[in-house]
Amino acid sequence: MSIERLSAKAFGTSQAPIQAFGEALREVGAAFPDVVAVSTDSSSGSGLSPFKEAFPDRHVELGIMEQGAVGICAGMAAAGRIPFFAAIAPFVSARPFEMFKDDLGYMEQNVKVVGRCCGLTYSQLGPTHHSIDDVAILRTIPGVTIVGPGDPVTIKRAVHALAARKGPAYLKIGSPAMPVLYEEDVPFEIGKGILVQEGRDICLIGTGTALANTVQAARILGREGVSVRVIDMHTLKPLDEEIVLAAAREIGRIMTVEEHFLNGGLGSAVAQFLALNHPIPMRMVGVDDVFATNGPYEELLGLYGLLPDQIAATARSLL
């Protein structure tokens, strides 16, 4: 019962997600000659500078045309390239959804779409720039892999893993610096949740930008004597059903935490699976059916119950 995947130095250092992504993409560019980087303006803001400097002939700038860009990426993939297309999350997910569905999903093309500044991280810019529906809509596309890593180490691991994994994928990363949670050699596999810590009273499943606060909430509960299992569900699709089912059977109380609409996100995916396989009491933390307001990021998280003490409070209601 003493599994503890977190680094001893967890929360000691942090790194901007874009920086982690950019470093990893350059490494992937060296390892995979077919990888190309695609931007729709703001290439440096999307972390592509290291790749561009190393491989200038393998960067494609398309200007602000995300619908065209997804189709163009599909065509490049059909010609054997491996495009990593990075831009602001809502504009690579909701805006070109049909191109994602048809040209990447239905055509099964090996394209990696990277949505940066996902969730509420563009807090002040309002709902046009929030991306709290990307998992919900992209999860409907058969065969698409969706990954939302919870710290800089797993962002890098995800970029490497996705480059090696054939097929369309969506990688979502936030904007503010993320605390480093793991050692570099943490076991990471697409489609396999990470058992962050073992516990027996309740299971918290966090994903992406909400993972660190989920871990903090578990620590708060731990100090109160609550034994909390924490799962890092970095892969939203395919869902790690095995780790969910084990938690449902062994603990019987699961709460999901995500910086996303309750409609269609991690909580929905877990609930759908459990409703059909092993129904248990659940709680879900996320944004309810409203357009999130504008304001400072931390204050927005507080409005939607995503701060550590709030997550802990919601968890207590399930105990």
Next chain:
Amino acid sequence: MPLNDKDRRALEIRALAIRRNILRMIEASGAGHLGGALSCADIASALYFRVLRHTPSDPGRADRDRFVLSAGHKCLVLYAALAEAGYFDPAILDTYGALDSPIPGHPCMHKLPGVEANTGSLGHGLSISAGMALGLRIAGRKSRVFTVMGDGELAEGSNWEAAAAAGHHKLDNLTALVDRNSLQIGGKTVDIMSYEPLAERWAAFGWSVRTIDGHDFDQITDALESAPFEKGKPSAIIADTVKSKGISFAEGKVSFHYWKAKKEEIDQAKAELASAEAALQGAAGSGRV
């Protein structure tokens, strides 16, 4: 290279075979997108039997030219040409409309050899084609990419994103042919949403443009074989065509965009194609041109 009489007649005979195949599929299912398939049947004949570098027995060859049918509802012409070229057993044509047929109402690359993209939703094909052209260039390949678009389809804004990108990136290995049959499901294209003057619009996006008669094999092959018209520019061919070309009672009629065929109409259409073929064969036999 200009067409000689023999080559021209060969393309005419292939075009008749394509039209026969189109009818065969509509007869099998009772309905289909007829008008736009027939309007580009001559273009498909020129592409598959003269212009494209392709190997039907090895459809995935890396050095092949790519053809993307952007206007995916014209799929009958694609299936008809692929069958005629030997990509698959023509008996498959009789499965049109059947459950899980390899020839759905819009093409699927996973179900049929020779299909390069899953089109159907309009405004996707040019982006995919531009991406192929770009990807092939980055890979150092000499393959060319051809796409056929509908004129009604041009109202989809995503086309113009792709047109701009192709011009900006100087994709001279890309040729887009607009099948300007001037009709779409609701009426005349210029009345529904005009994108005229087409040639000027494409030119303004950085393309080199030619306008041709899309039923004149000399003009079709000359244009397709001349691409790129200018080094460093993608090529656009505006092909003026007649909707439902080749079936007299359907020609130029918007009601045949999607045709729910009656048996007597099918019989008449077959008879017309048979007599056209007999005339062609007779001309060949007598040495007339």
